[in-house]
Amino acid sequence: MIPALLSLALVAGAPAPLTPEALRDHYAGVRSLTADVVQVKQGKYWARPLESRIRLQYTPGRVVWETLAPIPSTVVVGDAGMTVTGSDGRPRDAGPVSSDPRFAAVMRFIRALFAVDLPAIERDFALSYAPGLLVATPRPGSNVQLFREIRLQFDAALELTTVDLETATERTHLSFSRVERAR
């Protein structure tokens, strides 16, 4: 009896099998998504790990990345490019930077990432699936090769819980909470 209960408990705690079909079904047709994000960045450009609190808002074609702390700012990534509003409250257009195809590819990827838009992510990344985990590695020739590997962790209900991004000079860990999606 006890072994049976133990095995039941183990099965119940195991991460859900992650398949492309399940993810596509779960994230298809998302009209909006909001989430609280805690981000920790470590790397070459940071003297010590930078922890920031972010409010993320996604709608198709637009991501609002609002950093609440330590330095308030808002980055809006949309079809027309990127607008940055610093702590002075004045919006600035990224201008010609947006024309850099690698920059545009990163922006496109950010939008696809937060929507878990698999077809869009697969344009630039090869995906592999493990229980509760999706690992994306850039395809040869992709414009987002600055990323070495991206790991998306999902809970049993297929909600995105963490994202780890690794580049040559930086490691970023994103923890998601209060995720609200509307279809």
Added chain:
Amino acid sequence: MRWVALFRREALILAVCGVLAFFARGVVLEDDPIRSLTHPDGVRAALFDHYQEKSAFRGKIFVEFGDLLEPERTAVAAALRGAGYEEVPFFEPPSSEQLLALATLLPADNVRRLTSGDALRARAREVLAVATLPGGDAYLTAVQTDPLGLGAALLARLAGAAGEPGATTDRAPARCTSTAARSRSTMSGWSGSTICSRRCRRA
């Protein structure tokens, strides 16, 4: 004759054009310089090379992989490698030395504006904001090369409206492949690359 006297400059231009047209009556430019590559006349066949000889994209081809399936990508990549092509960045930003060399092209007012306290503070705020995005370290690397934003100012100066802040493009990613040694190009070539990305042939 009075008309000729009144419009003698225009008449002279017309006469010169007429003479040139007479002598060049056998010269026909093909629909585009690329088609001229196959022209039996060597002079006309060399037209494309003359057209391209000072281009930063000479010796490079552009391959659009976006809509290909994985086996097709692999096959194309292998064929390119077999033909001696190597992948180079599609867009390579200039080095800080190149930027400083080109900075003399900027009017003094532009430089004063870029180096003013307000502009530096605004740039610092922008850098901090963008650095918090995933992949923000790539932006920090670019800022390390060009802390003042000279590149954007030069691009706006050289490219006119296309380089002005607010001008954006959302092109499909393409790959630039070259037989030549890896070379640093300045930012001038981006608009050209979108033209070439539809045609994949040896330049």
